[in-house]
Amino acid sequence: MSLLCFKNTHIAALAACAVLGSPVAADEIWVSNEKDDTVSVIDIETLEVVRTIDVGERPRGITFAKDYSVLYVCASDSDTVQVIDPDTGEVLHELPSGEDPEQFVLHPDNRHLYIANEDDAITTVVDTETRKVVAQIDVGIEPEGMAVSPDGKIAITTSETTNMAHWIDTTTQKLFANTLVDSRPRHAEFLKDGKELWVSAEIGGTISVFDVETQAEIAKIDFEVDGVHPDRVQPVGFELAAGDTHAFVALGPSNHVAVVNAETYEVEDYILVGRRVWHMDFNADKSLLFTTNGVSGDVTVIDVAAREAIKSIKVGRFPWGAAYRPTDS
Amino acid sequence: MIWLPALRAIIWREALRFVHQRERFIAALVRPLVWLLVFAAGFRAALGLSITPPYQTYITYETYIVPGLCGMIMLFNGMQSSLSLVYDREMGSMKLLLTAPLPRWWLLFAKLMGSTTISILQVYTFLAIAAAFGIDMPLMGYVTALPALILAGLMLGALGLALSSFIKQLENFAGVMNFVIFPMFFLSSALYPLWKMAESSRLLHDICAANPFTHAVELIRFALYAEFNGPALGWTLLATTAFMALAIWGYDPARGMTRKRA
Numbered sequence: 145m146s147l148l149c150f151k152n153t154h155i156a157a158l159a160a161c162a163v164l165g166s167p168v169a170a171d172e173i174w175v176s177n178e179k180d181d182t183v184s185v186i187d188i189e190t191l192e193v194v195r196t197i198d199v200g201e202r203p204r205g206i207t208f209a210k211d212y213s214v215l216y217v218c219a220s221d222s223d224t225v226q227v228i229d230p231d232t233g234e235v236l237h238e239l240p241s242g243e244d245p246e247q248f249v250l251h252p253d254n255r256h257l258y259i260a261n262e263d264d265a266i267t268t269v270v271d272t273e274t275r276k277v278v279a280q281i282d283v284g285i286e287p288e289g290m291a292v293s294p295d296g297k298i299a300i301t302t303s304e305t306t307n308m309a310h311w312i313d314t315t316t317q318k319l320f321a322n323t324l325v326d327s328r329p330r331h332a333e334f335l336k337d338g339k340e341l342w343v344s345a346e347i348g349g350t351i352s353v354f355d356v357e358t359q360a361e362i363a364k365i366d367f368e369v370d371g372v373h374p375d376r377v378q379p380v381g382f383e384l385a386a387g388d389t390h391a392f393v394a395l396g397p398s399n400h401v402a403v404v405n406a407e408t409y410e411v412e413d414y415i416l417v418g419r420r421v422w423h424m425d426f427n428a429d430k431s432l433l434f435t436t437n438g439v440s441g442d443v444t445v446i447d448v449a450a451r452e453a454i455k456s457i458k459v460g461r462f463p464w465g466a467a468y469r470p471t472d473s
Numbered sequence: 474m475i476w477l478p479a480l481r482a483i484i485w486r487e488a489l490r491f492v493h494q495r496e497r498f499i500a501a502l503v504r505p506l507v508w509l510l511v512f513a514a515g516f517r518a519a520l521g522l523s524i525t526p527p528y529q530t531y532i533t534y535e536t537y538i539v540p541g542l543c544g545m546i547m548l549f550n551g552m553q554s555s556l557s558l559v560y561d562r563e564m565g566s567m568k569l570l571l572t573a574p575l576p577r578w579w580l581l582f583a584k585l586m587g588s589t590t591i592s593i594l595q596v597y598t599f600l601a602i603a604a605a606f607g608i609d610m611p612l613m614g615y616v617t618a619l620p621a622l623i624l625a626g627l628m629l630g631a632l633g634l635a636l637s638s639f640i641k642q643l644e645n646f647a648g649v650m651n652f653v654i655f656p657m658f659f660l661s662s663a664l665y666p667l668w669k670m671a672e673s674s675r676l677l678h679d680i681c682a683a684n685p686f687t688h689a690v691e692l693i694r695f696a697l698y699a700e701f702n703g704p705a706l707g708w709t710l711l712a713t714t715a716f717m718a719l720a721i722w723g724y725d726p727a728r729g730m731t732r733k734r735a
Contacts (some may be wrong), residue, residue: 147638371514399531416531455529 171427172469173434174230175205175443176217177460183217183228184443184459186434188427191445191455198231199228205247205290206465209272209473210254215467216272218245218259225259225270230469240277242268243436247331247465249290251314258299260287260314267301269317279317283310289331289343293356302329302343309343309352311359321359325352330380331423335388335406343377346396351379353409363409365393370414372398381423385448386430392446394421394435401435401444403451413451417444425466436463479546479575487554487587500503501550501595502602505542509603513538525666527698535608539600539692541663544686546599547592547626547713552654554588555633571724579723581634585717587677588633589626595621614697621696625689631716638723661687662694685712 145363167293173186176199183203185195200219207216214236215228224234225239225248241248242261245268249258256278259268269279269288284306291300292314299312309332311321326348334356341354353363367377379394384406385392393402397420403413418437421444426433433446443463491497516534524530561567570580600615610618636649658664660677662682671678680685688708695702 416533418531440531453530454532456524 171471173425173427173435174206174208174467174469175434175459175463176206176465178202178204178438178462178464179220182458182460183215184364184463186443186457186459188432191456191457193459194461195233197228199235200224204260204464205245205412206467207250208467208469210250210252212469216248216250216257216470218248220244220246220262225257227272230451237275239270239272239275240268241270242266242277243278246288247290249292250403252290252294252296256314258290258292258301260290260301261288261422262288262304265303267299268387274420281310281312281317281319282468283319284308284322287358289330289332291334291341293334293338298334298338299454300332300334300341300343304328304330304346307345307348309318309341309354323352323354323359323361325330326350326364331382333382333384333391335384335391342382342391343391344382346378346380349374349377351382351391351404353394354445365404365409365411366394367395367398367402367411369395369398369400369402370402372400375454378447380421382414383424383426383433392424392433392448394424396420397439399437401446403432415446415451415453417446418442423465427468428470434466434468436466437460438464476575476579479573479580480586482571483580483583484587484590487584487591490557491591493533497553498595501546502599504549505545505599507721508538508542508545509535509608510606525668527695527700527702533608535606537606537666538664539603539610540697541661541690543596543622543663543693543697544625544629544663544690545658546595547589547622547629547689548594548654548658548686549622550588550595551626551629551631551633552636552650553633554584554591554630555637558584558634558637559586559642562699565644570606577629577724581631581720581724583625585630585634588630589623592626592630593622595617610697612701613699617699618693618696621692624706624713625693628685628689628709628713628716631713631720634720635716635723638720641652658683660684663687685709688712 151347171188175184181201183197183199187194199217200222202221203217205219214222216231217226218344219226221245225241227237229238241259244263245259246262247260257279265285267281267283271278284303286304287301288304289302298326300313301310307327309325310319313320323344326345329343331344332345341356342351344351351365352361355362369377375413377398378395380396380439382391382393388406391404391406399419400414401417402411405413418436418440420439421435421437422433431448433448435444441461442458444453444456488608511534660681670681688705692705
């Protein structure tokens with residue numbers, strides 16, 4: 145049913161644009177392809193790949209500057225963060241990132257990148273303006289998940305082998321707390337204006353919810369997909385729907401995305417997507433969600449309201465991260 | 474004009490017979506529902522590896538087999554109503570029907586429309602139950618599926634009709650059911666996509682691709698997603714015409730069963 149509704153809303157949106165006389169903003173989703181050393185650009189109107197851009201080796205983490213003027217890509221095997229002009233696709237310059245940058249997060253000041261260096265057990269802080277490393281912070285082994293609180297005061301690194309979330313004070317660039325989570329934490333996000341921190345654990349198969357004020361664990365979310373062995377239910381990336389009411393959680397090789405109620409911490413739905421889903425991003429109004437499915441090499445588009453997958457789009461090999469970009473900016 | 478009242482009467486007789494046999498209605502629904510809710514549940518995670526039209530994304534096995542099960546309902550129903558023809562013949566009521574002052578092809582067509590109407594009622598009941606279990610199609614698909622279902626019903630009914638013209642006794646019919654229904658159902662795209670068949674055997678794939686039931690199922694599958702499948706339509710039309718011609722030939726008083734029985 146949703147497919148049709150989707151088509152209709154699409155047509156309606158196009159018609160509305162035509163009536164209002166404003167240009168149709170064909171917003172985009174940018175996807176890093178880990179094994180192809182490319183970034184695929186998906187047009188949100190047509191749901192097709194419109195551009196493929198060559199980047200450094202093994203691109204993983206991908207994010208835009210707050211004003212979408214530049215794209216940052218973790219080129220893990222090139223040991224650098226590339227700064228790319230999204231209009232031309234050209235690499236403008238590279239940032240010193242420390243070894244094997246996997247994931248990063250841009251501070252709300254739009255200037256400092258917090259980068260997880262997977263092989264070095266370090267979190268590197270880079271100033272994107274001076275292109276200098278501001279600080280390197282020792283964290284647990286195999287750091288990966290990165291988050292910064294909305295007020296910019298706290299940065300989080302999760303370490304996959306130490307199984308901890310490390311809390312960094314961004315003014316001193318020092319650790320002020322470490323909290324244990326389940327096995328192999330992969331992703332972290334602040335919710336509800338920075339009151340809660342969620343950390344997903346890939347092997348543990350859970351999401352731990354922390355109260356940011358006290359750093360105490362207040363809830364743990366479990367997942368169970370019908371007909372899928374629990375070992376294959378591996379939460380990795382997750383994103384929050386409009387108003388932080390629900391979280392969409394990628395469950396890796398279970399090939400499903402879970403919809404979690406952010407108030408009750410209960411899982412409400414599971415949506416079938418492509419194989420080994422890891423990360424995702426929304427479109428502008430958060431009506432569509434784009435998930436990267438590594439093994440099947442595609443991006444599944446989810447109708448957020450209907451909670452149904454509507455299309456899967458072939459991209460490069462092993463798509464890893466996804467980032468939204470408006471084109472009318 | 475006696476043609477239309479005759480058509481109406483024959484359809485009405487089929488409908489009455491069907492409604493009076495409540496077990497038949499339930500049995501006709503239980504069969505596909507067991508496939509959908511028991512068999513498909515076991516295969517839930519097995520599919521979803523490749524996206525083929527009309528699907529745009531990964532689907533569960535339940536979703537995949539719904540069109541095939543619609544076809545299954547029509548296949549069984551087509552055969553069952555032709556079984557009733559053999560019964561009619563044994564009981565003598567067919568003689569009455571065939572002596573009506575109308576062309577024989579029209580009477581056979583009316584009979585066919587009767588069984589197709591019943592099939593379609595069953596299919597929509599099945600689709601409604603499937604939707605209640607969360608396996609639903611685009612809303613428009615339920616409308617666009619109707620012509621596809623009518624054609625598929627006519628094709629399978631015509632096949633049953635053709636078969637029944639060559640079967641002299643009820644006893645023989647069971648064997649034909651086994652030799653027609655099961656191969657037709659299993660050697661089609663109803664339960665597994667053709668590309669999956671090709672993985673195990675090229676020959677099996679080719680047999681499936683030549684099976685008219687495959688094309689009827691694909692026609693229904695596309696129609697359920699409000700999409701058009703030209704080749705499937707062509708094949709189904711062709712098969713319908715061929716089966717219908719065979720049935721008319723089989724029931725031709727000059728050579729068919731009347732002569733044989735005489």
